[in-house]
Amino acid sequence: MNPSESPRHELILGGAKSGKSRTAELRAKAWLEAAPGRSATLIATALPGDAEMAQRIRRHQVDRAARVPALETVEAPLELPGVLRALAQPGHLLVVDCLTLWLTQCLWPPGAQQPDSTGWPAREAALLAALRDSASPVVLVSNEISLGGMPMSREARVCVDTLGLLHQRVAALCARVTLMVAGCEWKVKEAP
Template sequence: MNSLSHELILGGAKSGKSRTAELRAKAWLTADPARSATLIATALPADAEMAERIRRHRVDRAERVGALATVEAPVELPAAIRQHALPQRLLVVDCLTLWLTQCLMPPGGVALDEAGWRAREEALLQALRECVSPVVLVSNEIGLGVMPLGRETRAFLDALGLLHQRVAALCGRVTLMVAGCEMSVKGGR
């Protein structure tokens, strides 16, 4: 599969990113009954509120796209992409922001150092280059605001921005979500 069939969907919190990715999956499934779709979820229930968010997402997703299978890969995202890729299966990754958080600021865990992160990021990019499935990736665009004061937060913001640039370079389509509305950034319809 050509990486031009991949799409990156960016947006702020509650901008409609996940819903749009689910609509892409629904359209993929509707177009051919031989197709399948799998969501690769990266969230960890670090606290009660996050566990409730995950539960609510699962319920909402099942109502909108019942045939969308789900696997969880909070850290080993490149391996999950490789494992679940098939030419007739769309992969939806939701989301890169949480995956980066698990890698760089894991709750109760040990963060990757710079070399470890670069290796993990390159593994993701290579998995996307080689993927036989079309992939829709969701991530939060958090770089539009004020520069944060904390060193760790600035480093995270930088890492996410660079990740977005590298992933976008491998995607044929990039969409920015604003208030539930799609804005084509690259490769629009």
């Protein structure tokens, strides 16, 4: 990217095991190899809520280190907008994996007995502002969960609706939107 150009963001959506994280990591690898002096950081949002999730996180870490050894990692399970702002600089790619977990943890903080969406509008606004203001290109990974049936519980419906609206707002700020299906990329949006 030419320093005089504005950063180009990408939203990568897909279902479970669709290849979205791997694709984001390969974007980082290509970014790092394209020009000397570039850097990249993955901003991980997952919290290990149980043993199986902790194992998933470890597997992602090992796989990521093997695929893209130069990709640094920062953990930001709740304070994603602030971390995006702190790390943004020209020549530095940021990869967010993933918006779904971040939103879920914001709506249903660890240890909470009930979901709480009262603080969500401010968190979403902070994320969108951080993306608009970013000096870094940002690749955002998220689960496309709205293609199935309507969930039975109110809490699940709120989560699906909120994530769908977040995707729309993030996509509006992205030059590229990619949908992953069975490891294959489908270009949904590609701005000139």
